[in-house]
Amino acid sequence: xxxxxxxxxxxxxxxxxxxxxxxxxxxxxxxxxxxxxxxxxxxxxxxxxxxxxxxxxxxxxxxxxxxxxxxxxxxxxxxxxxxxxxxxxxxxxxxxxxxxxxxxxxxxxxxxxxxxxxxxxxxxxxxxxxxxxxxxxxxxxxxxxxxxxxxxxxxxxxxxxxxxxxxxxxxxxxxxxxxxxxxxxxxxxxxxxxxxxxxxxxxxxxxxxxxxxxxxxxxxxxxxxxxxxxxxxxxxxxxxxxxxxxxxxxxxxxxxxxxxxxxxxxxxxxxxxxxxxxxxxxxxxxxxxxxxxxxxxxxxxxxxxxxxxxxxxxxxxxx
Amino acid sequence: xxxxxxxxxxxxxxxxxxxxxxxxxxxxxxxxxxxxxxxxxxxxxxxxxxxxxxxxxxxxxxxxxxxxxxxxxxxxxxxxxxxxxxxxxxxxxxxxxxxxxxxxxxxxxxxxxxxxxxxxxxxxxxxxxxxxxxxxxxxxxxxxxxxxxxxxxxxxxxxxxxxxxxxxxxxxxxxxxxxxxxxxxxxxxxxxxxxxxxxxxxxxxxxxxxxxxxxxxxxxxxxxxxxxxxxxxxxxxxxxxxxxxxxxxxxxxxxxxxxxxxxxxxxxxxxxxxx
Numbered sequence: 142x143x144x145x146x147x148x149x150x151x152x153x154x155x156x157x158x159x160x161x162x163x164x165x166x167x168x169x170x171x172x173x174x175x176x177x178x179x180x181x182x183x184x185x186x187x188x189x190x191x192x193x194x195x196x197x198x199x200x201x202x203x204x205x206x207x208x209x210x211x212x213x214x215x216x217x218x219x220x221x222x223x224x225x226x227x228x229x230x231x232x233x234x235x236x237x238x239x240x241x242x243x244x245x246x247x248x249x250x251x252x253x254x255x256x257x258x259x260x261x262x263x264x265x266x267x268x269x270x271x272x273x274x275x276x277x278x279x280x281x282x283x284x285x286x287x288x289x290x291x292x293x294x295x296x297x298x299x300x301x302x303x304x305x306x307x308x309x310x311x312x313x314x315x316x317x318x319x320x321x322x323x324x325x326x327x328x329x330x331x332x333x334x335x336x337x338x339x340x341x342x343x344x345x346x347x348x349x350x351x352x353x354x355x356x357x358x359x360x361x362x363x364x365x366x367x368x369x370x371x372x373x374x375x376x377x378x379x380x381x382x383x384x385x386x387x388x389x390x391x392x393x394x395x396x397x398x399x400x401x402x403x404x405x406x407x408x409x410x411x412x413x414x415x416x417x418x419x420x421x422x423x424x425x426x427x428x429x430x431x432x433x434x435x436x437x438x439x440x441x442x443x444x445x446x447x448x449x450x451x452x453x454x455x456x457x458x459x460x
Numbered sequence: 461x462x463x464x465x466x467x468x469x470x471x472x473x474x475x476x477x478x479x480x481x482x483x484x485x486x487x488x489x490x491x492x493x494x495x496x497x498x499x500x501x502x503x504x505x506x507x508x509x510x511x512x513x514x515x516x517x518x519x520x521x522x523x524x525x526x527x528x529x530x531x532x533x534x535x536x537x538x539x540x541x542x543x544x545x546x547x548x549x550x551x552x553x554x555x556x557x558x559x560x561x562x563x564x565x566x567x568x569x570x571x572x573x574x575x576x577x578x579x580x581x582x583x584x585x586x587x588x589x590x591x592x593x594x595x596x597x598x599x600x601x602x603x604x605x606x607x608x609x610x611x612x613x614x615x616x617x618x619x620x621x622x623x624x625x626x627x628x629x630x631x632x633x634x635x636x637x638x639x640x641x642x643x644x645x646x647x648x649x650x651x652x653x654x655x656x657x658x659x660x661x662x663x664x665x666x667x668x669x670x671x672x673x674x675x676x677x678x679x680x681x682x683x684x685x686x687x688x689x690x691x692x693x694x695x696x697x698x699x700x701x702x703x704x705x706x707x708x709x710x711x712x713x714x715x716x717x718x719x720x721x722x723x724x725x726x727x728x729x730x731x732x733x734x735x
Contacts (some may be wrong), residue, residue: 171593192593193593195589197620198620200613200616200619200620202579202582202612202616203585203616203617203619203620204582206582206583206613206617207583207585207586207589207617207620209572209583209586210523210582210583210585210586210588211586211589212586213564213571213572213586214594216590216593216594218586233576234582234613237573238573238576238579238583241563241573242564242565242573243565
């Protein structure tokens with residue numbers, strides 16, 4: 142299916158949908174918001190289970206602490222806010238009140254990355270993966286589409302311990318709708334096999350990398366595309382095996398090239414199989430206002446941008 | 461327990477604090493000593509707990525939001541029977557379970573990890589709310605420093621707890637008047653503390669932190685208060701019980717040397733004998 146014809150849904154929709162389903166199964170699941178229930182898509186949970194939805198008002202630091210207290214007495218709290226506030230504003234609360242005691246708090250961070258769009262740089266969090274993956278014991282996931290978002294939320298509930306879930310505001314194509322799709326925390330997936338270059342992507346960049354791979358194929362470049370939903374713990378085995386096969390790795394993420402998927406992949410490769418790596422992402426700059434699609438294009442994260450960067454990278458390496 | 465029994469226990473708690481901090485050669489004696497009677501009252505009189513079963517489902521919870529005064533909490537827990545008093549000497553040492561700040565993963569009786577100021581009160585509010593959601597009737601107590609309440613998160617939590625009418629929550633402010641850099645009113649005054657909590661829909665009351673009759677009255681009043689959480693502003697003396705530490709900001713986070721330790725223990729022995 143080409144990217145134009147695929148169904149397009151924002152990953153945050155999958156978050157809300159999964160919570161409603163899980164609410165029936167887990168009576169101890171509660172959802173906390175900081176005045177953004179409509180935007181984080183937890184509003185549907187609030188409607189279904191009003192007695193288990195806690196709006197904490199615009200006070201994210203306290204919200205994370207309240208969640209820690211709820212987890213300490215055996216509840217499963219999902220803390221929801223924009224990535225900027227969940228991972229940024231409340232970083233130290235997540236680190237000390239949730240991470241250090243390894244409490245069973247799930248952080249559902251929406252509106253991550255530049256696809257926040259028109260709100261601009263103040264709300265475009267390109268640093269959350271980096272922040273969260275430095276916390277010992279924290280699982281970090283960034284689903285590629287709505288299907289994977291739902292699956293990741295359901296897997297997070299079954300996992301005992303803190304989990305950071307990263308969702309986007311903007312719609313993106315559904316790519317994981319095949320009958321064989323299955324999700325496991327810590328497992329990456331080869332979504333397209335190739336031999337010349339590996340593209341390890343996360344979030345919206347997975348679909349865009351597949352689009353790029355189509356174009357690269359027309360130029361005779363065979364790109365292997367790996368969907369990395371779980372950035373921590375990273376599926377090192379899969380990444381290393383692919384790198385051994387292709388000898389060249391490109392990472393693609395809607396996040397700073399510092400500390401995100403690109404860094405995680407480099408950390409893994411330099412241990413076992415160092416190969417040249419090219420990081421596609423936000424190049425150590427702040428974002429800006431604009432429609433999500435135009436921003437994705439400007440920052441080179443769309444199919445055309447990934448294609449161009451991979452082609453240059455492969456060309457340089459082959460010289 | 462009678463007041464005399466509580467006074468004797470509190471004196472043992474103070475000795476444990478000195479022993480631990482002296483052995484560690486670091487730590488926070490001043491605020492541990494100012495809160496020693498509060499720790500004693502909570503663990504020997506007020507709270508429904510069982511040292512033999514520290515994870516008892518319906519136990520009352522205590523969160524030391526001013527986590528740096530861990531020696532005070534550890535000494536109370538040890539004297540209450542959660543772990544050997546002798547272990548206090550391992551405080552802050554490599555390999556010891558008695559971490560510099562409370563660690564719920566390792567220490568029997570510690571209900572929440574804490575240490576970064578302003579965070580414990582939020583977790584306490586979460587536990588109190590959770591108890592109500594689950595239909596359980598245990599109570600949640602949290603102790604804050606008067607310097608700690610300069611942290612903005614404290615007031616986020618206070619707004620939340622007041623709005624949610626968490627009458628199973630008691631916030632105690634150890635009002636010893638001193639923080640590391642000096643007097644709280646000279647640094648960034650949090651006064652009036654009672655009016656602030658009252659403005660956040662708390663029942664705000666005062667107590668003498670070193671008078672068990674007064675503590676008994678205050679905690680009973682908290683228990684009898686329905687529809688709102690209670691804040692007890694506990695007026696205390698930093699370093700209480702050790703002559704040279706009393707009212708000295710310098711002793712916020714410093715351990716006594718051997719000579720000073722001998723003086724401190726002699727002070728506490730004298731107090732013990734006078735009871």
